[in-house]
Amino acid sequence: MPETQQVFTTNRLLAALPRKDYERLLPALEPIPLAFGSVLAEPGERIRHVYFPVDSLVSLLTMVDSKKAAEVGLIGSEGMVGLPVALGVNVSPIRVVVQGAGTAVRMDTARFNGELRRNFSLQRELLRFTHSLMAQISQTAACNRFHTVGQRLARWLLMTRDRVRSNQFRLTHEFLAHMLGVRRVGVTQAASALQQRKLIRYSRGNITILDEAGLAAAACSCYEAIRKF
Amino acid sequence: MPETQQVFTTNRLLAALPRKDYERLLPALEPIPLAFGSVLAEPGERIRHVYFPVDSLVSLLTMVDSKKAAEVGLIGSEGMVGLPVALGVNVSPIRVVVQGAGTAVRMDTARFNGELRRNFSLQRELLRFTHSLMAQISQTAACNRFHTVGQRLARWLLMTRDRVRSNQFRLTHEFLAHMLGVRRVGVTQAASALQQRKLIRYSRGNITILDEAGLAAAACSCYEAIRKF
DNA sequence: TACGCTGTGTGCTATAACGCACATAAGAGC
DNA sequence: GCTCTTATGTGCGTTATAGCACACAGCGTA
Numbered sequence: 001m002p003e004t005q006q007v008f009t010t011n012r013l014l015a016a017l018p019r020k021d022y023e024r025l026l027p028a029l030e031p032i033p034l035a036f037g038s039v040l041a042e043p044g045e046r047i048r049h050v051y052f053p054v055d056s057l058v059s060l061l062t063m064v065d066s067k068k069a070a071e072v073g074l075i076g077s078e079g080m081v082g083l084p085v086a087l088g089v090n091v092s093p094i095r096v097v098v099q100g101a102g103t104a105v106r107m108d109t110a111r112f113n114g115e116l117r118r119n120f121s122l123q124r125e126l127l128r129f130t131h132s133l134m135a136q137i138s139q140t141a142a143c144n145r146f147h148t149v150g151q152r153l154a155r156w157l158l159m160t161r162d163r164v165r166s167n168q169f170r171l172t173h174e175f176l177a178h179m180l181g182v183r184r185v186g187v188t189q190a191a192s193a194l195q196q197r198k199l200i201r202y203s204r205g206n207i208t209i210l211d212e213a214g215l216a217a218a219a220c221s222c223y224e225a226i227r228k229f
Numbered sequence: 230m231p232e233t234q235q236v237f238t239t240n241r242l243l244a245a246l247p248r249k250d251y252e253r254l255l256p257a258l259e260p261i262p263l264a265f266g267s268v269l270a271e272p273g274e275r276i277r278h279v280y281f282p283v284d285s286l287v288s289l290l291t292m293v294d295s296k297k298a299a300e301v302g303l304i305g306s307e308g309m310v311g312l313p314v315a316l317g318v319n320v321s322p323i324r325v326v327v328q329g330a331g332t333a334v335r336m337d338t339a340r341f342n343g344e345l346r347r348n349f350s351l352q353r354e355l356l357r358f359t360h361s362l363m364a365q366i367s368q369t370a371a372c373n374r375f376h377t378v379g380q381r382l383a384r385w386l387l388m389t390r391d392r393v394r395s396n397q398f399r400l401t402h403e404f405l406a407h408m409l410g411v412r413r414v415g416v417t418q419a420a421s422a423l424q425q426r427k428l429i430r431y432s433r434g435n436i437t438i439l440d441e442a443g444l445a446a447a448a449c450s451c452y453e454a455i456r457k458f
Numbered sequence: 459t460a461c462g463c464t465g466t467g468t469g470c471t472a473t474a475a476c477g478c479a480c481a482t483a484a485g486a487g488c
Numbered sequence: 489g490c491t492c493t494t495a496t497g498t499g500c501g502t503t504a505t506a507g508c509a510c511a512c513a514g515c516g517t518a
Contacts (some may be wrong), residue, residue, distance in 0.1 A: 062371035072370040087360035131316035134363055141301040141370035142291035145410045181374045204495055433465055
């Protein structure tokens with residue numbers, strides 16, 4: 001299987017493991033389709049599985065005041081969903097939502113714990129991923145403080161693009177508003193501005209990135225910052 | 230030594246280790262005073278030591294646009310500074326500033342790596358701390374998005390109080406502004422409002438919390454949320 | 459006592475985003 | 489074709505915060 005294909009058909013975190021360690025995990029991994037919008041975890045809930053996205057995309061949302069939510073992290077095939085388990089906690093502090101439909105492989109929490117204990121390369125990979133996710137969340141915290149809706153929208157579209165590896169995807173303004181923690185109207189205005197500048201095109205939930213470089217220029221520096229982690 | 234004293238004289242993360250594991254670490258730990266405002270790490274810099282605050286207090290700041298900064302996490306004696314090292318990375322992604330003068334014990338990065346490898350209870354404690362720090366940072370990300378300066382200031386004062394275990398501490402509006410990522414004037418206005426409500430008193434860098442419960446009511450729910458982690 | 463530094467207070471205009479209400483438009487089903 | 493639903497667009501007053509400028513106040517030092 002050629003390298004370029006592989007990144008589309010498996011989780012990259014798992015793929016980075018030595019063959020032997022990877023193969024030991026295989027029998028415990030169950031492929032599972034993730035439907036758009038489905039919720040993999042709610043705050044306070046027990047975590048039953050960890051998920052390794054293959055071509056799906058997952059959002060981490062922190063809830064405040066029991067109604068509002070803001071995305072703090074985005075996980076694609078480079079990572080794992082259910083990190084708390086690897087850190088010794090099996091209650092989710094946040095909401096986890098499928099933002100891009102696709103497939104993932106998952107593992108039962110108890111089994112994962114067992115595998116993790118003996119699999120040192122998996123430990124190492126997960127620690128590194130933990131670090132980059134923390135960095136991503138930290139950057140988001142500052143980004144939420146300083147940057148405009150337009151900048152954050154542009155960043156968000158680019159980050160999504162990088163993870164789904166396509167310039168086109170389906171997302172309504174309503175959904176984007178939920179992710180960015182702003183009004184739907186705020187997204188409409190920001191998106192409309194980007195469209196007028198010919199950076200993106202959209203219609204009824206279909207978004208296409210037309211000018212990646214231009215969009216990157218419209219995004220805040222957080223985009224580049226997070227890429228480096 | 231009585232339990233209540235111990236929390237003031239040692240780092241609680243270390244204190245939670247089994248005696249044997251703790252004692253093995255002792256020779257590598259070097260007590261060091263941390264001066265107010267000193268910088269323990271800059272983004273991109275190599276991490277030379279990990280620090281275990283005893284009665285000092287340390288802020289994690291994410292920088293954006295090379296000038297602005299916002300605090301994303303606060304670490305006292307319950308934690309460790311230099312977590313990336315434990316995660317396999319020895320470059321700091323953020324700025325780390327001493328926010329409350331005091332002492333810490335520190336360890337050389339290389340030595341720490343060696344100790345960590347054989348010390349499983351230290352590993353376990355650090356993973357749990359990693360989880361709670363991530364939760365704290367996530368909450369901060371959402372907090373920055375939704376809550377007013379007044380609410381965040383109140384939360385921040387309470388979190389500081391909890392960590393220094395005193396209702397009085399020294400901090401100027403200027404410094405607070407830097408932490409919260411707002412204008413100094415914004416802090417002055419918010420603090421002035423809290424003072425009028427007799428929740429706090431302040432003068433030339435001296436802040437006293439007068440009414441803890443009232444201040445908690447003025448703070449956003451993020452305060453309670455973070456305490457639970 | 460006067461000076462100067464640091465810390466705090468006040469006033470102004472500008473802007474981004476909010477909340478709310480309503481208007482259009484593009485497809486889906488009949 | 490018509491209708492219904494979902495998606496997007498627009499308008500309006502309100503608020504939090506930004507940016508800038510300057511005033512005052514406490515305190516150490518010359």
